[in-house]
Amino acid sequence: MWPVLIAGVDATRAVEPGYLDVARVSHARPASVVLPAVLPALIAGARIALGIALIMMVISEMIAATSGLGYLILQAQRTYAIAQMYAGIIVLGLLGWLVTAAFSLVERRVLGWYQDQKGIAHG
Amino acid sequence: MAETPLVRAAGIGKAYRGRRGTTQAIADIGFEQAEGEFLGVVGPSGCGKTTLLRCLAGLERPDTGSVEFDGRPVTGIPAAVSVVFQEYNRSLFPWLSALENVRFPIRDLGRTAGREQAREALRRVGLADFADHHPFQLSGGMQQRVAIARAIVSRPRFLLMDEPFASVDAQTRAVLEQLTVTITAELGLTVLLITHDIDEAIFMADRVLVLSARPSRVLREVPIDLDRPRDEVETRALPLFQDYRRAIHRLIGSSSAED
Ligand SMILES: Nc1ncnc2c1ncn2[C@@H]1O[C@H](COP(=O)(O)OP(=O)(O)OP(=O)(O)O)[C@@H](O)[C@H]1O
Numbered sequence: 468m469w470p471v472l473i474a475g476v477d478a479t480r481a482v483e484p485g486y487l488d489v490a491r492v493s494h495a496r497p498a499s500v501v502l503p504a505v506l507p508a509l510i511a512g513a514r515i516a517l518g519i520a521l522i523m524m525v526i527s528e529m530i531a532a533t534s535g536l537g538y539l540i541l542q543a544q545r546t547y548a549i550a551q552m553y554a555g556i557i558v559l560g561l562l563g564w565l566v567t568a569a570f571s572l573v574e575r576r577v578l579g580w581y582q583d584q585k586g587i588a589h590g
Numbered sequence: 591m592a593e594t595p596l597v598r599a600a601g602i603g604k605a606y607r608g609r610r611g612t613t614q615a616i617a618d619i620g621f622e623q624a625e626g627e628f629l630g631v632v633g634p635s636g637c638g639k640t641t642l643l644r645c646l647a648g649l650e651r652p653d654t655g656s657v658e659f660d661g662r663p664v665t666g667i668p669a670a671v672s673v674v675f676q677e678y679n680r681s682l683f684p685w686l687s688a689l690e691n692v693r694f695p696i697r698d699l700g701r702t703a704g705r706e707q708a709r710e711a712l713r714r715v716g717l718a719d720f721a722d723h724h725p726f727q728l729s730g731g732m733q734q735r736v737a738i739a740r741a742i743v744s745r746p747r748f749l750l751m752d753e754p755f756a757s758v759d760a761q762t763r764a765v766l767e768q769l770t771v772t773i774t775a776e777l778g779l780t781v782l783l784i785t786h787d788i789d790e791a792i793f794m795a796d797r798v799l800v801l802s803a804r805p806s807r808v809l810r811e812v813p814i815d816l817d818r819p820r821d822e823v824e825t826r827a828l829p830l831f832q833d834y835r836r837a838i839h840r841l842i843g844s845s846s847a848e849d
């Protein structure tokens with residue numbers, strides 16, 4: 468949550484004053500231009516938060532839990548079940564890839580304008 | 591012309607206070623503008639033109655003096671006022687298409703009716719085919735057309751323009767000047783155009799307010815008696831145009847020589 472919050476606060480402070488002027492002369496709420504303006508920063512923050520969350524999940528499972536993917540991988544390693552250990556790692560990799568892909572899809576939907584403008588390639 | 595003016599500014603002054611002391615932007619500006627009149631405001635760079643516009647639009651409160659719109663003192667931003675800001679790249683929303691940018695001021699109208707009206711405004715500025723483009727996909731001149739469309743879409747009575755053509759090339763500028771004069775005449779709009787380009791002010795306006803260097807005041811009001819419709823080539827070549835040009839250049843020149 469923190470990366471999102473920090474990115475959001477930072478970006479809100481940096482919103483182009485010109486946008487706010489346009490909102491004022493159009494008699495619109497400031498939020499109607501602040502939200503879309505800070506969205507790229509929010510999503511970048513969320514991407515970082517997501518990575519951290521995934522890593523934290525696995526690590527905490529390795530250390531403290533008696534179930535879960537992290538626990539399985541560590542347990543397999545300890546009992547020399549190498550095949551099972553690699554299976555766990557591959558599943559973990561797949562999971563990471565899947566989450567990122569899903570995230571990119573959402574990002575593409577809500578931030579298409581931003582990516583096109585910055586010339587960000589998307590797949 | 592005995593009727594009350596649409597806009598009346600009396601003795602307005604505005605200073606900015608910062609850590610490094612106070613900057614008096616405008617000292618004492620007063621004028622009246624009749625409904626339907628096209629007023630040009632020229633002054634040297636940094637003399638407080640944008641500050642004046644912000645006070646007139648109700649975006650900023652002057653320290654001294656008063657602004658009246660349609661007989662009422664301006665305290666907030668009057669509904670019938672719209673603005674084209676100095677830098678289009680900081681005033682168009684990059685996350686919206688041209689059409690949605692134009693629809694922004696009338697977003698409460700309902701989607702279908704709003705889009706129809708926004709399309710009509712885009713048509714007027716010659717951008718009917720670019721409704722779905724985002725600002726970054728448009729040239730500078732086209733972006734400024736979108737900004738103009740957005741400013742007229744709500745059918746305002748008073749249009750304020752802050753150096754709208756300062757950052758486009760000379761040819762585009764000429765085209766946009768002509769376009770703006772045509773559209774605002776068709777709509778019967780009262781326009782106040784701020785510019786540092788003396789020729790542009792003479793070409794477009796019925797009357798030109800000449801401001802001094804900062805802290806600015808009105809040096810003179812120059813009525814422009816050039817026939818309409820005006821033509822970018824023919825009108826500018828007239829001896830009378832050259833006379834106005836010379837006179838205003840002299841005014842500004844002598845004012846900055848004083849300090
Ligand atoms: N927000 C602000 N805070 C402090 N000083 C300001 C602010 N805005 C303008 N000024 C100062 O007030 C003076 C007039 O500024 P303003 O932008 O009104 O001039 P301008 O005539 O529009 O200039 P330009 O021709 O460059 O657009 C300048 O000296 C500027 O430094």
Ligand SMILES: [Mg+2]
Binds near residue numbers: 639641752
């Ligand atoms: Mg300015």
